[in-house]
Amino acid sequence: MKPLIYVVDDDHSVRRLMEHWLKTKWEYNLQLFSSGEQCLEALDLSPDLIILDVMLPGISGVETLREIRKRDADTPVIMLSAQGQIDIVVETIKLGAMDYFPKTIDLNKLELAVRNALEMQSLKRELHQLRSSVAQTGRLDNIIASAGPMEDALKLVHKAKDSDISVLIQGESGTGKELIARAIHFNGKRKDGPFIAVNCAAIPRDLIESEMFGHEKGAFTGAVARKFGKFEQASGGTIFLDEIGELDLNLQAKLLRAIQQKQFERVGGTEVLTSDVRIVSATNRDLMKASRNKEFREDLYYRLASFPIMLPSLRERRSDVLMLAEHFLNVYNKREGKKVRVISRKAIKMLYDYPWPGNVRELESAIERGVLLCEGDMITEDDLPIAVRAFAEGEGVSVPADSVFENQSMIIPLEALKEQAVKHALKVTEGNILEAAKKLHISRSTMYEMMKKYEIRG
Ligand SMILES: Nc1ncnc2c1ncn2[C@@H]1O[C@H](COP(=O)(O)OP(=O)(O)OP(=O)(O)O)[C@@H](O)[C@H]1O
Numbered sequence: 533m534k535p536l537i538y539v540v541d542d543d544h545s546v547r548r549l550m551e552h553w554l555k556t557k558w559e560y561n562l563q564l565f566s567s568g569e570q571c572l573e574a575l576d577l578s579p580d581l582i583i584l585d586v587m588l589p590g591i592s593g594v595e596t597l598r599e600i601r602k603r604d605a606d607t608p609v610i611m612l613s614a615q616g617q618i619d620i621v622v623e624t625i626k627l628g629a630m631d632y633f634p635k636t637i638d639l640n641k642l643e644l645a646v647r648n649a650l651e652m653q654s655l656k657r658e659l660h661q662l663r664s665s666v667a668q669t670g671r672l673d674n675i676i677a678s679a680g681p682m683e684d685a686l687k688l689v690h691k692a693k694d695s696d697i698s699v700l701i702q703g704e705s706g707t708g709k710e711l712i713a714r715a716i717h718f719n720g721k722r723k724d725g726p727f728i729a730v731n732c733a734a735i736p737r738d739l740i741e742s743e744m745f746g747h748e749k750g751a752f753t754g755a756v757a758r759k760f761g762k763f764e765q766a767s768g769g770t771i772f773l774d775e776i777g778e779l780d781l782n783l784q785a786k787l788l789r790a791i792q793q794k795q796f797e798r799v800g801g802t803e804v805l806t807s808d809v810r811i812v813s814a815t816n817r818d819l820m821k822a823s824r825n826k827e828f829r830e831d832l833y834y835r836l837a838s839f840p841i842m843l844p845s846l847r848e849r850r851s852d853v854l855m856l857a858e859h860f861l862n863v864y865n866k867r868e869g870k871k872v873r874v875i876s877r878k879a880i881k882m883l884y885d886y887p888w889p890g891n892v893r894e895l896e897s898a899i900e901r902g903v904l905l906c907e908g909d910m911i912t913e914d915d916l917p918i919a920v921r922a923f924a925e926g927e928g929v930s931v932p933a934d935s936v937f938e939n940q941s942m943i944i945p946l947e948a949l950k951e952q953a954v955k956h957a958l959k960v961t962e963g964n965i966l967e968a969a970k971k972l973h974i975s976r977s978t979m980y981e982m983m984k985k986y987e988i989r990g
């Protein structure tokens with residue numbers, strides 16, 4: 533699509549000239565207006581560039597620009613000025629005009645300025661689209677949680693998202709800490725600002741300060757130019773300090789100052805800088821314990837953890853395993869263009885019983901793999917990873933009803949126990965459903981429900 537340009541000038545000859553070059557010669561889409569009011573009325577069509585006369589009848593060029601900025605921060609504006617209007621031009625630049633031209637127009641310069649402005653605008657739009665696709669991953673409806681500890685965590689996300697309080701997300705590896713951090717940012721009041729992640733464990737020690745706070749040219753060998761740190765980049769948005777437990781003590785002190793006094797300096801610099809950032813951090817360590825053991829600054833811990841969120845391991849929320857598996861089935865069907873509809877009963881049971889040391893990430897990659905391997909429309913136990921199959925074979929998924937607690941260290945999922953209890957009762961009562969229900973202290977309808985659930989025939 534051709535870019536749309538508005539030209540606003542009350543001078544007929546300027547409009548003619550612009551029409552000749554912009555429309556006829558350079559083939560842009562052009563709309564001509566003779567007043568600021570007319571231009572503002574047409575602003576909803578989102579022009580890609582506005583060329584605006586400083587002196588206009590009715591509301592002035594400056595006022596028109598002010599109004600444009602109020603409604604849409606992004607559209608580039610080039611001012612046209614007559615001689616002796618330099619004060620006004622300066623004012624318009626302060627208001628965010630991108631460029632200005634004297635009315636004795638140099639066509640080469642005009643062409644270049646128009647092209648630059650349009651290029652910048654299209655880059656901005658691209659960035660905007662990219663941002664919103666990134667924001668998709670933080671959408672709350674992409675986070676699977678049934679009632680229980682994960683739902684509690686989501687409630688906290690709702691409470692924290694519109695505040696600037698520092699959030700510390702704790703949980704084992706793969707429990708969704710980054711997902712939650714993104715959800716807080718992309719659903720909160722800073723969602724249009726940047727979300728900048730720093731992985732404190734992945735950056736070498738001697739580089740992390742410059743990564744966080746930037747450096748001046750020549751601050752150390754290799755510092756060939758000034759660099760803005762993540763704190764500056766995150767201004768107006770959120771900085772996500774991932775693996776914060778790995779930050780060394782020296783840097784912990786600098787971070788504390790950046791949070792407490794909202795001040796920092798670039799490495800090798802003297803200028804004291806400030807940045808308006810919201811801090812979300814994450815760790816899989818027990819930071820409170822670490823701070824008691826003097827491995828982590830206690831004062832920093834309390835600053836970071838003003839609002840703690842604990843994410844449960846997948847073992848602690850087995851009831852979510854199936855929902856998650858279905859969710860990932862959809863995701864990877866779409867990505868791989870496959871139509872895997874179901875997971876076999878046996879595979880489901882194996883997924884359910886497996887202890888998932890790598891939590892949701894491990895489950896996600898198991899399903900991803902399953903979708904890829906699966907040849908029909910059903911994932912069977914053969915499509916599951918070896919770890920899951922080995923566990924099912926070794927640990928014994930079926931719980932021997934007579935000796936449930938014999939193995940003291942093994943914790944049995946409640947759901948598996950229930951199934952065994954129902955089966956056992958039916959065995960003992962020789963299939964008498966009413967008698968079995970009575971012995972189990974449950975109603976007849978609950979008994980039928982359970983038999984249906986566990987596929988036990990009466
Ligand atoms: N509740 C959930 N619903 C949907 N997807 C989830 C959920 N929790 C985690 N995931 C997915 O699991 C994967 C791992 O999550 P994430 O990277 O946020 O974990 P993490 O806690 O940051 O892990 P690590 O400590 O290893 O960095 C991601 O692909 C994420 O989208």
Ligand SMILES: [Mg+2]
Nearest residue numbers: 706709710774
């Ligand atoms: Mg992570």
